[in-house]
Amino acid sequence: MSRKIAVIDDDEVFQLIIRKQLEMKGLECDILKFYNGQEAIDFFNNESDVKNMPDLVLLDVNMPVKDGWGFLEEFKELPDDMKEGINLYMVTSSVIQSDIDRATQHGDVKEFVSKPITNDKLEEIFLAAATS
C-alpha cells in the first residue's frame, strides 16, 4: 500500500518543491494537492473510505477562500476514526509568534514547521507518520 500525503497550500511552487524533495529522498507516495482549505475540507467530508485518508497532512496558514485556521475548525469536527491515522503538520512561512502558539495549542496539529522545510525534516515527519 502506497503512502498518501496531502499538501494544502495555495503556492504551486511549494507543491512542486515537496514532490521533488520526496523523490530525492526516495520516499514513495501519492500526493494529494489542495490549493486552499475549502478544497481540502471538501475532500475529507466527501471521502468516506478511511483507506483513502492521507497519513500525513502539510497545512499552510494564509490561503484564499479558506485559510489554515478555517480548515482546522472544520477538520476538528471529522469523526475520530477518520482522523486517527492522520498526522497533521502546519508548514508555513509565517514566523509570527501568535500563529505558532495558536498552532501548537491545537489538538489536531502535531507540529508547527517553519518554511523552508528541509529534506531531512520532511523525511523525519514522513517516517514518523508511517510508523504511528
Add this chain to the structure above:
Amino acid sequence: MTGADLLSIVKDPILMIERSGLVVDLHVNDEVDLAIVDLQLLGKKIQHFDFLRDLYDCVIQSIDDNDSMTTYFSYVYGAQLKHYEVLVEPKDGERAIALIKEVTKKKQRENELLDYADLIQNIYKGTASWTGHAYLDHLTIQLGKALKSDCTAIFLLDDSKTTLKTVSICDNGVISKNQIGKRDSSPFDIIASNGLLEIRSGFEKQFPDFFMLKDRQLTGIVAVPVFYNQFINKPIGMMAAMYTEAPESFRQVDKILSIFSTRAATELERMENLKKLEKSEQKFRALYNNTPALFNSISNEGVVIEVGDFFLEKTGYLREEVVGQSCFQFVTQKSLAYAISKVLPKFKRQGFCKDVPLQCKKKNGEVLDVLFSATIVKGEDGVFEKIVTNLNDVTELRRIENELKEREARVVEAANRYQSLFDNSPVGIIIHSNGIIKHVNSEAIRLAKGATIFDFIGKEAMSFVHPDSKKVAQERISNIYNTKLPHRNEQKFICVDGSIIEVEAMGTLVEYDGVPAVQIAFYDISERKEAQRQILENDEKLKGLNDHLAKQNGQLEEFAHIASHNLRAPITNMMSLMKIKDDDPSPENEAFVWENIRKTIINLDETIVELNDVVKTSWELDKERRMLNIQGIIDKILESIGQEIKELKADIQVNLDEMPSIYYPKVYLESILQNLITNALKYRSQDRIPLVKVTAFHKEGIGYLTVEDNGLGIDLEKFGSKLFGLRKTFHENADARGVGLFITRAQVESMGGEISVESTVGKGSIFKITFGEL
C-alpha cells in the same frame, strides 16, 4: 324774806330745829314726801333717830359757826332705802333751818358706780394670778357673781365652724364640765349678728335644742359675742349669763358682759398664740434634727451651742466635736476671711443674714458648699439668747450650677461657632422652613447675586429653583424630612438677577426657632459642569479617535502579518530550490529549479505591487476633503472599464438625485467606487446580465452610498467576519487577490465611516457605505 315766804317758794320739806335738836316747825307736802311725813318729826328731838345723828351734829355746828352746811341721811321706807341731802342754814344763833332733798336715785347711781368699780377691781384682783383655763373659770365665776346669774359660760366656735364648745361653765358659783353642741341650734348666730341678746323669759322655748338647756332649767339669757382683738368682725364665740328666773332689769349687764368677754378673748387669744408657739417650737425642734438643713445654734461668742443631726451626718463630725467649739473652725480659710470682713458686720447691724455662700470643712477635709443663713434669737426679756444658723448644702447644686454654666458656655460657644461658620462659610447656606426662607449667609447672597438678606428672607425657597430642577429639589426636601438624613444633589439655581447657575446642594434637617427646617449648603458648580461637559465631549472625540486608531492599528497589524507572510513565502521557496540544486546538481534538477525560481520571482513581484497598492491607497496622506460631484467620478470609472461593460452588456444604474455631491477626499471616493463597481462586475453571475445599481442619499444628516449587484453573492455565515480582511478571497476567481475590500474598508473607516454588506448566495450583494455626518 319770811319763813312763810320761803316755804311757799321751796317745794322740798323744811324743818326748823333748835339747838336742843327739837323740831319746832315742819313744812312738808303730805302727798309727795310721804316718807318724811311718816317720820312724824314735829315736836321730836332729831338725835333720837339713829340715822339723823349726822344731821343733829351738823345743826349744832352750823349754829355755832353761823355757816351753811350740807349733810346726808338714809332710811328704809317700806322696802326701799331712801337717801336725802340736807342743807343746813343757821337762823338766829339758836335755831337752824334744814332743807331736805331726796337724792335716792342719785345715790343709787353712785352706789352702782361704786359696785361697778368694785367689780372691775375684783375681776382684776381675782384673775391676776391665773392663766389659761383657770383664768377663764375664774371669769365665769366672777361673772356669775356680778350678774347674779344661775349659769355663766364662755363658748368657742371650733375650726369647722359647725360646732360650739364651752371653754368654761359656772353653775351657781361652781365650775362644771365643758360641753359641746351644734351651732345651728344655739343662739350664737343671733348674738353674732346683733352684738347682744337679752331674753327675760322663754329662752328655753326659743332655743329648745340648745345643748346648754339639756340639764338646766334656764328661761333667761344675756349674751355678747367674743372677738379676738385683731379680728373684730368675726366673733370666735360668745359669753352668756343665763337665769332660772331673770331679774327685772338687765341694765348695765351688757357692759359688764362686754368687759368680761374682752378679758376672755384676750386670754383665749393668748392661749391660742401660745398653742401656735408651742406647735411651731415643736416643728422647729423637729426641723432642727430631722430636716436636711444644717441647723446650728451659736452663742454670742461664736461658740456652737446646739447642732442638728443632719449637720453631723453631712460633715462627719461627732456632736461633741462640734458643740463647745468655735463655729469659725468649720469653715475654710477663704470663707472665714469673707465672713469676718463682709458678712459679720452686716449681720451685727441687721441681726440676720440670708443665703451667704460659704464653704464648710468636712471632717475628712472635703469642702461642702453651703448657703449660710443666721438670725439672732432674743429671750422674752429682749436680751440676746443665741444665734440660730442654717447651712443649706448646695454642693450638688453648685456642681449642677457649674455644669449648667459650662454647658451653657459650650452651647453659646457652639452657637457662636455655628454663627461664625455660617457667616464665613465658603459655601452658600440657606435655611428654609415650611418652604419659606428664614436665613441666608453672605456667601449665599454673593452666589445668588443678591444685595442683602432681604432679597431672600420670607421668600419661597422653590422660587430660586430652576423649573428643570424643581422635581429633584422637591424630592430632596421630602427625603430630608422623611429620612432625617442629609441629601445631596445637583440643580439649577435662579439668581436674584434672573441668571442661572448650576449648584451642588447638600440639604440637612436642622431646627430653626424651634421648628424643623432644611439647611441647604450649596456652591457654584457651573464652571465644573462646563469643564465636565467639555471633558465628556473631548472624551467622546478621543474615544472616536481611539476607535479609529484601533481600527487603523488592526489594519496595520493585518498588513504586517500579510506582508511578512507574503514576502517570506517566495523567499523560503527559493531557499528550498537552492538546497535541491545543491543536493543534486543534475541537469534535470537544475531545469526544475530555474523554472520554479522564475515563477517565484514573478509571484514575489506581484506581491510587492499589491502591497504597494495597499500602502498607497489605505494610508493616503492627502485626506483633504473637498466638495466632489459623485456623478463625475462614476463617469470616469465607467469610462475606464467601458470595454468590459460593453462586452458583458452590463447595466449600470446610477441614482444620485438625493445626494449629488459629497464633501470627501477625492482619491478615497474614486478608490471606493472603483473597487465596489469592479467587484460587482468581477463576481458576476454567469446566468444573467450583470446589473449594478449605485445610489447616494442622505438621511438625518448622514450620507449613504450603496452599490448593489445581481452577482454570485457571498455566504456571509461562512465569510462575513473575514470579508474585509486582507488577502481574503472568497471566490475561486483567478483575479481575486483579497486586497480591494480591505483597502475600501480602511479608507471608509479612516474618514469616520462604516461599510457593511447584505448578500444572498446566487442572488447578489448590497455594499452599503455610511459616510458619517456630512
